[in-house]
Amino acid sequence: MSYDLAALPSPAEVSGVTAENFAAKITDIYRPAVLRGFANHWPVVQAAKQSDSAAARLLQQHSKDTPQALLQLPASINGRLFYNDTLTGMNFSGRQTRMNAAIEQMLQGRHDSERYCIQCVSVAANFSDLSLDNPLLPADTKAFVWLGNSVTVPAHFDEASNIAVVVAGKRRFTLFPPEQVANLYIGPLDLTPAGQPVSMVNMLAPDLIAHPNYPKAYAVALSVELEPGDAIYIPTPWWHHVQSLSAFNALVNYWWSDTYVAGALPFPMLLHGLLSLKHMPVAQQQAWQQLLRHYLLAENGDPAAHLPQHAKGILGEMTPQLAHGIHQWLANQLK
Template sequence: MLKKRQAELAKLENLPSPASVSDVTIDNFNEKINQSYQPLILKNFAADWEIVKKSQQSLALAAEYLKGFDHQQKLKLISLPEDTLGRLFYNHDLSGKNFTVKNSTLSDSIDLMLEKDNKTRYCLQSVSLKQNYPELIAQLPNKLLPNTQSFIWIGNKVTVPAHFDEANNIAVVAAGKRRFTLFQPEQIKNLYIGPLDFTPAGQPISLVNLRAPDLSQFPLYEQAYANALSVELEAGDAIYIPTPWWHHVESLSPFNVLINYWWSDNYVSSQLPFPMLIHALQAFKNMPIDQQQAWQSIMQHYLFNQDESAIAHIPKAAQGILGEQAKPVSHFIHQWLASQIK
């Protein structure tokens, strides 16, 4: 019975899809996208991109197109042995990673990806176009986020376990197909998140293998699955993923390319939430329980209280960080934090 249920939960194709949104413009972007706080599909978002057109003819054409922008600079190429099945993860006891990294040019990396008999899978992750391939940016027009930095992800059939981003994300499939499986932030309790300070690729990840979930080890995952969304996107399609929704990403084609854009509407976002979480753990985790509960009350009062009565007794001009964070206040707080966290 358990094996049968696990097999059912492995069928991500059976999950409902996020809603699709159309006729989005830079003028209604905030209303249609930014305010939704739900993942949204933008079909044919990049249908006019040259790489999309080439990939629809053949993946080999898309690969050659990208190689034309190579300046022979070295990138970090991830190599995943055959037994990993392309899943970026830890080794068996979470003491290391299940992949290696070496320096490689874009062209050499793509050539390795295209080798038909090679059992190793490869990927280039989150490569900044501005720093590495600025000429390519003009070939990838984004009418909704024209001034936002873009990043490119290239690889074979590779899976990135469920993780969250610290900023909103629009991810565009430029070649091949990808499946996105998404979980609300509150599903963290059912996703069995791994170590926070040692991760395969930056952000903390779920330890659950979504394509082979082990319910004896991760029984609560069934609840996460019951609340999940999943969609398979083709070249030219895009998905909006609000922060910090969990998302599991599968590259489904032998050769895949993704372009993504991260942005935040919070101008103080240079202080990213995740490092603050790590510092909070360091500050509070080893306190006696009564002190933890006391600080929980303080945090609830100041940080998570939507009732302005918490600060109504303080004149606006004196509210500082408790009030609206104007840029001078933000700059002062950054300096203060730097002096306190040593």
């Protein structure tokens, strides 16, 4: 059987999306969605439609030329950001380089030579006068830029919702529902190529001896190739594998959340859960599962329904003041 990503069905393509109907058309559905031509009016996208190098030159013109961490990928790894053979480190290296010199290095790169990329740098800090309006999100939503040669990022998830906009070059996004975590063979949680855990499966050449359940994930995956100006909405925590397909690529993304209170992200909760529960005897683990299902997942209904409103405490409405108090309590407990 072939596991060609290009043969997979595409996420839904949604048109006519505005700030007013964004929730109804996109986020409430909680599935990836493609927004074709979302940023066709951006000057850098218009330059990219002429050529990748035109987009790169425009980025250099608007760059503050600040120092960056330039990742260098040896030719032998074919552009795949991943671990070394012993899982003790990464298969790439990095060095400090100014932005414009880094872009110049990328323009000189070839598919059969070393490849370079810069990941997740602030637009405000590096390209503050670049016109990158996003009418779907609040004006203060931070934007990040990703630049590089033809590089592949293994499947990973984000802790917040994501709108990713292809600015130059082409990219293929392949997406897996969160429930496929067991079939994606996730690598170490505390040693990662770029912050988030990644799938160990090489989806361009899957090893079904090492990862025999990957076909189950492939069977429900979605995949789409995007061109300059196209955008994709990726709900958290959907897994996504990203291939930059052109010699020079640029992407701008926006992360946001309408649900996390006071920056309380869920991944640290998972790590603390591992610290607290994983090494308990099985009977104790099962007992604590009952409490987690009751309080976190509300499997038995509202766990505080029997309490008057003033007595619900952290089981009631989560206000910023209450969230701050919880942060302080946790900080004291973890000392």
